[in-house]
Amino acid sequence: MKKINKILIIGGGSSGWMTAAALINRFPDKDITLIESENISTIGVGESTVQVFRQYTGMTGLIDEEWMPKCNATYKLSIDFTNWSGDGKTVKYPFGKGTWLNKYKPIDWFIYNQDKNIKNHYSYENFAIGHSELLRQNKMVYEDDHINGWDFNDITGFQLDATLFANYLKTDYSLPRGLNYIQDTIKDVTLDYDGNIKSLISSSDREFEADLFIDCTGFKSLLLGKTLKTPFVSFGKYLLNDKAVATHIPYTDIEQEMVTSTDSYAHKNGWIWNVPLWTNIGKGYVYSSQFLTEDEAEKELKEYLINNTKCSKEIINSLQYSHIQMTPGFHEKSWVKNVCAIGLANGFIEPLEATGLMFIGDAIEFLVDTLAARDGVVNSYDKSIFNKRVRQRAEYFVGFVIGHYAMATKNDTEYWKTITEDIDYLSIDEDWTKYLQVYMLEFFSELINKWQYLKPEDGTPYIMAGFGFNPVVDKIIQSGHHKESNLKLHKDIESYINYQKEYVSQFPNMYNYLKANIYK
Ligand SMILES: Cc1cc2nc3c(=O)[nH]c(=O)nc-3n(C[C@H](O)[C@H](O)[C@H](O)COP(=O)(O)OP(=O)(O)OC[C@H]3O[C@@H](n4cnc5c(N)ncnc54)[C@H](O)[C@@H]3O)c2cc1C
CATH class of the missing domain: 3.50.50.60 (FAD/NAD(P)-binding domain)
Structure with a gap:
């Protein structure tokens, strides 16, 4: 051969x-x-990566201090989803391993979150990772022993040109x-x-x-x-988006706007990305051509930018907009x-x-x-x-991405109604949607051990929790067996978060961190 x-x-x-x-x-x-x-x-x-991308930079020996300044790159610690339930709320899916509360399993948070005796539940990211306050305050640090589970080289992805x-x-x-x-x-x-x-x-x-x-x-x-x-x-049966319109806007308040997350804002006919790079912010509207023409999409994006950023109308109208066709x-x-x-x-x-x-x-x-x-x-x-190997990896993520639309509840436009009211996500039984067909259904079980293979840091519980999808069967919730453990969980998170709030405030924000370490 x-x-x-x-x-x-x-x-x-x-x-x-x-x-x-x-x-x-x-x-x-x-x-x-x-x-x-x-x-x-x-x-x-394609300006935003997940932390797994570090396997590539590791394999090729790319050094952050060398390549990032030449690629307008910043760090990314989380993917955010804003307004996917139609309420303007932001849900975080942070990178990193959930090691700080390792006596708990994801199901414990889902049971706790249903406990009506507890007020102001802590969010899933507060439960699942030790650096949720670092994220919330937009701070960066390289090494630190007081933030449980923090491992810079394992946790950071990139936003890049x-x-x-x-x-x-x-x-x-x-x-x-x-x-x-x-x-x-x-x-x-x-x-x-x-x-x-x-x-x-x-x-x-x-x-x-x-x-x-x-x-x-x-x-x-x-x-x-x-x-x-x-x-x-x-x-195309499950993922309606087949077009995007993209641009870059200037910073107006760089220290505030250069955040460690890429946001995906659910808008009228799709969603809008926000990717803070070193010199500007990538913005793009991903939409479906069944609902919008290119001109209408560009107009909706411009209106959104005028109303939701500090850039003036003149600046927004003077930017270059590129139109992209995609085939899911x-x-x-x-x-x-x-x-x-x-x-x-x-x-x-x-x-x-x-x-x-x-x-x-x-x-x-x-x-x-x-x-x-x-x-x-x-x-x-x-x-x-x-x-x-290629296909196994793709199959998981195909189901995972479709799962976001399947779990969303926004329904204030025809586009979102089609997604959250019309599409039957379990109608077609094929390998590519195994995630929805088999994996997700397993959580609807009285057998708590079905949850055992779910790790706190997996994407699935973040999206389920953030999108308000709670598959713990009612019998388990109603059994009343978890009253004390729910309270204990609440107190554990509370004491850790209170400590972290104060502790992480000493660190620089992303802009100053990059200025001191990457863009020297
Ligand atoms: C709207 C949108 C947003 C995205 N956002 C992200 C993101 O945030 N994060 C992420 O990880 N990925 C993202 N992606 C995916 C990412 O952009 C792509 O995976 C990445 O750019 C790789 O593209 P490519 O190199 O495969 O193809 P292309 O960039 O299309 O490159 C194709 C190349 O082939 C060459 N070529 C084509 N035909 C010929 C020919 N006949 N002869 C010689 N050369 C030829 C072209 O000149 C070009 O150089 C996004 C994609 C889209 C569409």
Whole structure:
């Protein structure tokens, strides 16, 4: 079996450059080339990562102090959801491990939260992580033994300019390490008698051959989708959003506005992101074309920005707005024949929960494992395992993201009524929605042990708690067995939070922390 030595990456968006950087770093002796087109633009948004993204920066040895200043990056500790119940309230889904109250399990909070004898319940994040006050006060610290469970390198994700990040990986990382780079547009593809890709033909009539072609061509999916016709599973039945309009606004009060969370504000026909970068704030409206035209969406976003930021009407009207089309869904397989697709070319859920760059990092890690295991020899079983690993990860998050819409209760517009009153989330039984079909239903059980595999830091209990979805069966609540333990839980949180409120106030806010440590 032929070894994979010559690798051709097609596409110079985040996925292309992230793949190129990781491969040239791990396999410096292989012949690796990236081709990108000057004429086809990248998506260029995708500015917010989860903390798992640190696996990628770790794998490539990227150092915060070096790459962050070149990518307009800030730290991110949480994803927030505002107004998803239609009441303007903000729900936090912080990163980090819930180690401070490890004698309790998530179900204890859900039982406690139903106890009518207790007034002013503490929120789930107060219960589940030790640094909820640090988050609430927008403070940052590197190491600290008094904040339980705090581990900077495990907890921090990033907010970054995706275009600058791709550029950094190109000029400061991959090219100096010997990556071959070509600017050209692929206009044709030839196949061999086995249906593998034989070569790519470019606009300048050059022909490129390789052992492995990595398709990073974005939603075009030139090789995996268009050429090999790999089946595509659309999530359009559950996820209505297929468009976005994006811009950047200037800071008016940088110390207040540069927060450690990315917010997702549920608006009339979709949701609006708020991503504070170092020099400006990314804003974008994710919406469904079934309910809004591009012009209407831009108008709604502008109105929102005029009413909800301190920027003047003149400034908001003078900004540049870019319109983006997206296709929620995944290909059935990501590695077919001699094509492996990474990034949007393989699939995308939607921007909620910032899974795009995380999936890219995961797929790259699995690809490196596959290529390293037998020194470049890859058989059909290796590819199946790669495909299974990519898909398992995606399946969980597809269900998790759909779960946000399934659990929301906002219903003041036709768009939200469709989402929260019309869609039957359990009507279609397929692998991609196993999370809703099986996983979520397990919590509706009298057997408390069904909850045992849920960890406090998992996303699911945060979203259930924040969106007011409480699956503890009524019998357990009514049994009255938990009166004392509920009170004890309340007091435990109270004493810790009171201490933390005072304690974390000494630390710098994110702006000053970055100024002292990253943007020196
Ligand atoms: C609205 C929106 C918001 C998002 N927000 C987030 C977020 O907050 N966090 C997150 O993690 N992810 C987010 N994502 C996902 C993230 O943007 C993408 O995962 C990421 O940008 C990767 O894109 P890509 O490199 O796969 O594709 P693209 O950026 O589309 O790049 C495709 C590349 O292929 C090249 N190309 C295409 N055809 C050819 C050809 N024929 N010949 C040569 N080159 C070609 C293009 O020139 C380009 O360089 C978001 C996505 C969208 C749509």
